[in-house]
Amino acid sequence: MNETELTRLLTRATEEIRPTRPAAAGWERAGRVRRARRAAGAAAVAVVLVGGGTTALLHRSGPPPAAPPRPAVTSAPNAPVVQRPPDRLGEAGDPLGRLGDRVGADLSDRPVSRALALYQPVDPETGEAGPVRVLGDDGMVRELDVVTLAPTRDAEGNEATALKPGSLSPDGRTAAFAQTGEVVVVDLTAAGVRRYPLAGYLEHVVWAGDRLIVGDNDTAYELDRRTGAARKLTVDPWTLVVPEPARSGDLLTVGGWSGDGGLAVRRFPASGGAPDRRPVTTGALPPGYRLDEVYGRGRQRGDRIGQAGWTTTASGAGTMSGGEGVAVLDARTGAVTRLLDLGREGRAKGCCEVYGWTADGDLLFRYDAGLARWRPETGAVDRAAANVPGSLSIAAR
Secondary structure, eight states: OOHHHHHHHHHHHHHTOOSSOOOTTHHHHHHHHHHHHHHHTOOOOOOOOOOOOOOOOOOOOSSOOOOOOOOOOOOOTTOOSEEOOOSSOEEOOOGGGGTTSOOOEETTTSOOSOEEEEEEEBOTTTOOBOOOEEEETTSOEEEOOSOOOOOEEOTTOOEEOSOOTTOBOTTSSEEEEEEEEEEEEEETTTTEEEEEEEEEEOOEEEEETTEEEEEOSSOEEEEOTTTOOEEEESSOTTTBOBOOTTOOSSEEEEEOBGGGTOOEEEEEOTTOSOOEEEEOBOTTOOTTOEEEEEEEEEEEETTEEEEEEEEEEEETTEEEEEEEEEEEEETTTOBEEEEEEEESTTOOTTOOOEEEEOTTSOEEEEETTEEEEEETTTTEEEEEEOSOOEEEEEOOO
């Protein structure tokens, strides 16, 4: 190990030791970091805070506010490959802005026709998680009262919130929750619940179109909701990319560490066989910039993958590792085509998980205890929701 590599490892290890209690959602990121570092020959425990405070908001009746018109997705002639958010974000007028509203009804009393998002609040001070909430397309927030969900846990006893980023189906009509020894599926349009026994410490859930994929620490399964049968898949449940609904055949993963050449996009053919591996490269990034490692679920849209991760960035003083960023990868080649540089000052480790693409080409990602929208083609970044600390799952848009 040379001096540069040793410095990088020591720096990242000290960054991840934080003198406070972990938020519940942090254990999943810690698990991902442990697995990636085992492959690199180092072990670390990442303790992650969910930042931000709480704000009391009054419920607003009526339909959600219409988002302002946005221009068609066309690349700005001089849009840089590396982009940065403004110091102060503008408001996108997104319907997700109502995620923090007060609960207006129980789901059992007022089922939704379609859910825009699920939200499980987590107290930033105590790490205590509340009940899951459902934001309907009518703008009302319901409480998911038809089932009592336990935190997920692994074999070592680490716990995380029941709501996962992949819990809500793309059409917003169904929610799935991994539990120890079973999978719970809720019909949000009828407030019905079905349980599927499946042995293991289940922690992951992802919808691939209408296919439901669940997993424990090491194994992914495709669950047949008609029969309850589960078949093993060869994909890593930690690094599985959420496919867009129209592409539910082949499965993609993004994982590894760039330091040993292991960071790669892998495509697992629906027909079976060995995966196709494409190393993640710097692509069009300027010299000194690199995507080092990823966290959270990648999100596919066409041949692009939106992915949060840790970066190396360049400045007049040289390069700096351990920064936060959101990248767009070419799923066919592994090249980084755009990078939103979020820096590291004032940001918790693993702060900025990606939650999906919008219909007009924006990427939704965590930002300052809320949500932001980034348009890679132009560099525009706007706020979609504020003060929603906890776990989120967002329907396809």
